[in-house]
Amino acid sequence: MSDRLPGFSTLAVHAGAQPDPTTGARATPIYQTTSFVFNDADHAASLFGLQAFGNIYTRIGNPTNAVLEERVAALEGGTAALAVASGHAAQVVVLQQLLQPGDEFIAARKLYGGSINQFTHAFKSFGWNVVWADPDDVASFERAVTPRTRAIFIESIANPAGSITDIEAISTVARKAGVPLIVDNTLASPYLIRPIDHGADIVVHSLTKFLGGHGNSLGGIIVDAGTFDWSTGGKYPMLSEPRPEYHGIRLQETFGNFAFAIACRVLGLRDLGPALSPFNAFMILTGIETLPLRMQKHCDNAKAVAEFLAGHSAVASVNYAGLASDKYNQLARKYAPKGAGAVFTFSLKGGYDAGVSLVSKLQLFSHLANVGDTRSLVIHPASTTHSQLDDAAKTKSGAGPDVVRLSIGIEDKEDLIADLEQALGA
Structure with missing residues (x-):
């Protein structure tokens, strides 16, 4: 193939996938396994120490899921992605990297009812506080910013009303506040809107909806735009400070423009455990081909x-x-x-x-x-x-x-x- 960038439909079919090197299977196989054999003790140590990429345990990563992650990242124009068990799981994992107890995030008032409930009630037990803003009044986001603000969350197309959010305008508020803009792109899908092109730093989806498209498989995904500086003002210690569980690695220094996706995997998915089934990943991949x-x-x-x-x-x-x-x-x-x-x-x-x-x-x-x-x-x-x-x-x-x-x-x-x-x- 030439050096030209593939079009959207081509990426929807091919991104992240190759014929299986062992069997030649053209469709991505379902790697229905819990664990993966290490080459030797040094190989195992390098994987666990984040010194090499590879498969350890399906709760942390799986080859079928990896194809799904690469494909959605390509469609959204991000640097990396992480697939999880549901859209709600994606929101928990994202905010775990950004918020400490007592921190705040601003959310558009027009959201899926389950997200409103999750933000208002469930997140209280983590000490995370939501502040509501009106997506029809961009200035309300600016008024809601405080020294404890760590993120802004919106939907590209709001559920249930179907209203369109002015992503670029709210992105300007986020930049001024020095916080990332998170966009739930579930209702639009990257076919209609690519939030990263309009200033989003993180994109989340319920894969259950239009990406999977057939009402048969639950899933969620987090896409890292690779655009945010996580060392900003010491607000994001999960990414900027040495991680004791990984021998003092600073994730932003080590992984650069896909550090957030790595943090979600090795600090969120690893410990919270909302892993996506490889079978569901296979079903969603099949759905994306016709997106x-x-x-x-x-x-x-x-x-x-x-x-x-x-x-x-x-x-x-x-x-x-x-x-x-x-x-x-x-x-x-x-x-x-x-x-x-x-x-x-x-x-x-x-x-x-x-x-x-x-x-x-x-x-x-x-x-x-x-x-x-x-x-x-x-x-x-x-x-x-x-x-x-x-x-x-x-x-x-x-x-x-x-x-x-x-x-x-x-x-x-x-x-x-x-x-x-x-x-x-x-």
Whole structure:
């Protein structure tokens, strides 16, 4: 192959993978093993001392997972990646490297309900404190910065509302504060948005969603952009200070622009243990091969369904950035010109009861708590994914009582519209 940089679709199929050197197998094998044999005692010592790269134990790394990591890093334009058991696990491992007890991170208020719950409640037991900001008001992030701030966290396309976040503007705030910008890119996937190109320092995904794409495997991933100086002001001792468990190595000095990914592996995954199954890695790799084809179909279908709903008498409003009338349409044109994603919400004139009723009447849409499947999905967030929030918090996060969330699949759009039409008519 020439020296030209491969295109996105080529990377989605080939990045990180080679024919198996032993068997010649073209598809990446599932290395379903717990452990790996060392060449000799010196080889084992060098692996454990971070003096050489290689396989030790599947909790820390696995050849199948390594192909997945290299592929997603290539698609996102990062220097390295680490695959873990779920998107939630990715968030825990990332923040463990950045925060000490008593530290703070700023998060956009429009987030997946599970993330809001994790940040608000679960992280309290670690002594990590979240400060909320409004993604529609960039100045609110700047006002939230304190001497204890260690990171800013946003979603590129917010779940459930489907709103587009101004990544570059918030990146400017993060740079001024001297902290990394973390972007959850789950709903966009790198096919639509590459946050690193717009100033993100760390990207996370729930691989369970669009990257895997088939609703069959849990997974999460962390991508290191290699852009942040971890020696900044002594804020990040996990990376800048000598690590006693590795004979005094300073990870930033030793590993340079992929030091954060190494820290997540050898300080986070090693000790917290949320390892991704090699079988799930294999399934997600297979899904990624068709990511460009699926995402374009997802987006085309979503726009058609949103246009139908916008004209229906039972619908009060549609929140889809791909509509010319939507408040986020200009941001969608800037950040996601190929499509505004496949997840969006709409509000029913009948309120909470109408939302609950609608999901029970749909036949082709599956009523379940997931997004990013080949199948079209529906949920009423206020009674499910965001039910732990009070009404005010639900509304602020884009999941008010009258809101229904759709994740549009790759079926024929005419069939999806017909299903919605019969359910709304009923």
